[in-house]
Amino acid sequence: MKRLFDFNEVINREFSNSLKYDARKSVFGTPNVIPLWVADMDFASPPGVRNALLQRSNHPIYGYSNFPESIYEALIDWFNRRHGWSIERDWIVLSPGVVTSLHAAVLAFTNPEDAVIVQPPVYFPFFSAVNELGRSLINNPLRLKDGQYQIDFEHLETCASNAKMLLLCSPHNPVGRVWRAEELKQLLSIAEKHDLIIVSDEIHADLVYLPVVFQSLQKISNVRKNIITAVAPSKTFNIPGLNLSALIIPEIAQREAVNTIFKKMAINLANPFSMVAFEAAYQEGDIWLDELLEYLQETRNFVIEYIKDNLFPIQASAPEATYLIWLDCRDMGLDDTSLQNFFTYKAGVGLSPGLIFGDAGSGFMRMNIAAPKSIIMDALLRITAALRLHTK
Ligand SMILES: Cc1ncc(COP(=O)(O)O)c(C=O)c1O
CATH class of the missing domain: 3.90.1150.10 (Aspartate Aminotransferase, domain 1)
Structure with a gap:
């Protein structure tokens, strides 16, 4: 066709x-x-994204802007429609990019020298989010078995007792794995046992090939605490240069902790172009x-x-x-x-x-x-x- x-x-x-x-x-x-x-x-x-940008640029004033409620609705509807995941309006914290979100989460939930686990080979800013902020890096390398990468849960269990946080790449860049529900549940049970916060970078969630189905970590968890999810329309719709993403943080104190980091940086996100592209992508893409x-x-x-x-x-x-x-x-x-x-x-x-x-x-x-x-x-x-x- x-x-x-x-x-x-x-x-x-x-x-x-x-x-x-x-x-x-x-x-x-x-x-x-x-x-x-x-x-x-x-x-x-x-085309919906390009039209939204053209329409906005046709208005000749590019002043300070304000996020409309419709941008949150577009994100909520998308994740409901595409991933069967119900996100509540209050859980959403807009953020410039996912890498910024990783840094903000590390700053919000760990202290200098606390240990953060990463699972290499992994997208390189995961290392810098830990190293540049003076936290200590623990590697829990993926295991390559018969051409497929797997999480080494046994090793993770030993790492978890000394760590505050795990940076999860889900789906995983560069190895292309989509973690199955059973794998994510195993991860959750280790995290709960050791009071580990998981930051789940789900930027590639929309780029999954059938018959495999993506599962968001938060969606399969029974608990609304200690999971910080980063999502974005940037990879999905090829708009990464526009720099607008979102964090999904169900627990109010944890959400406030991230908001405080952004406040301290005086980050103004409300770019008139990125917001219309974000909304159109999720609404019409x-x-x-x-x-x-x-x-x-x-x-x-x-x-x-x-x-x-x-x-x-x-x-x-x-x-x-x-x-x-x-x-x-x-x-x-x-x-x-x-x-x-x-x-x-x-x-x-x-x-x-x-x-x-x-x-x-x-x-x-x-x-x-x-x-x-x-x-x-x-x-x-x-x-x-x-x-x-x-x-x-
Ligand atoms: C796993 C992962 N996270 C984050 C990013 C970049 O996100 P952003 O441009 O929103 O900082 C990428 C880009 O390749 C990525 O693969």
Whole structure:
């Protein structure tokens, strides 16, 4: 069936101050790479979002603004409709970005030198949210078993007795896991036993591939305390540059603690553009997202098959969520610097080095496939050619 939205359209992003495209020289040392690194998409945002922004920009005054109630309603309806999760109006705290939310939660609920658990390989700001704020980092590495990453609950149990907080990535970037209800329940029971606060970063919750179904940690918990959830329309609708997200904090004192951190920073969030984009995305983005997920799933399946058939000895498992492929390059026999140089200079493809996600990412590279299939195909062909020379 013909789609309403054309994800095959190649849109030139160069010279738009795009980090992904216009920072290539400083990030990779060369502008001549197909950029498949930072996690945004090379697709136009949904028409509803673009129209809302155009309409707002047509009003010629961009003054101090105020959040309308409708923005909260749009978020509540979205999570009800898409995830069967009932969020109460009072639980919502708007926040600039999810990384800011992680930092705010660490500041609000831990003291200097308290221990915070992370589960590497993991999105690198999880480390900085702990290290830069002078907290102590405890690694509870995921275990790779038969191509699938799992939580090491036994090890977590030993970490939990010394820690105040766990930063959970759910779904997980970079490994693409969607934690199942049983896994989340096990996590909750360890957290309850040790009075651990869980900050659940659910920014990728909407980017989950059927038949897998996402479960929010808070939704399956019987308790309304000690779970801080970060959500955003930014990854879902390709508006991360607009910087507006939300925290869901059911417990009033915990909500106040986060609000106090924001108050101390005098953060003014009410940007007239980000608020209309946020609301329109959650109100009108369903069909666009359904089609995007179909497109990404086709691309994901193709890429995984292609890797199996053509990119030996590189291996990859299909992510259950996210548009990020975690390439296992350990059998290429290269150290991490040589591996990065291989992709950048030999293949001409700009990927994220696995090592930024922690030591457990050594020998891996992360590839962002949220681009028209022609771009992804071009990148795969470049890697194929470079690999032929490498293995000769
Ligand atoms: C797990 C995760 N959290 C947070 C972010 C960034 O969120 P924000 O741009 O809202 O700070 C990303 C972006 O890649 C991510 O993958």
